[in-house]
Amino acid sequence: MSDLRRIIGQLGQALDQIEPKLAWDDLPLAALEELKVTIDDVRTSLLAYMEAPSAGEYNSARRTFRLRRANQVCQSVLATVATGAVKTRSPGAIELREIAEEMLEKLEALT
Numbered sequence: 001m002s003d004l005r006r007i008i009g010q011l012g013q014a015l016d017q018i019e020p021k022l023a024w025d026d027l028p029l030a031a032l033e034e035l036k037v038t039i040d041d042v043r044t045s046l047l048a049y050m051e052a053p054s055a056g057e058y059n060s061a062r063r064t065f066r067l068r069r070a071n072q073v074c075q076s077v078l079a080t081v082a083t084g085a086v087k088t089r090s091p092g093a094i095e096l097r098e099i100a101e102e103m104l105e106k107l108e109a110l111t
Contacts, residue, residue, distance in 0.1 A: 018035070044062060044065055044066060044069070045062065047065050048061040048062035048064075048065050049061075051064075051065060077096070
């Protein structure tokens, strides 16, 4: 347990060191995206550990959490689209449509 506390402390220190170095005019976007993905992955893992009834059910809890989070994000995006605030020809909307179509195909193949 002391190793975990040490790692958590180091992570907090690293984040504290990163923040003041970020300048709005020179943001390293690729590195920030990588950091975001890493933090999201750690967060997902932590929540799965906390929700799993036993160590053997960790992977199932992680999948369940990821699907639940994906559903929440999709519902939020759907609500935004319904307001008309999303331009259907924007790169993000086009990419989202392609991903949604592929996901639908994969889900339909499962049934």
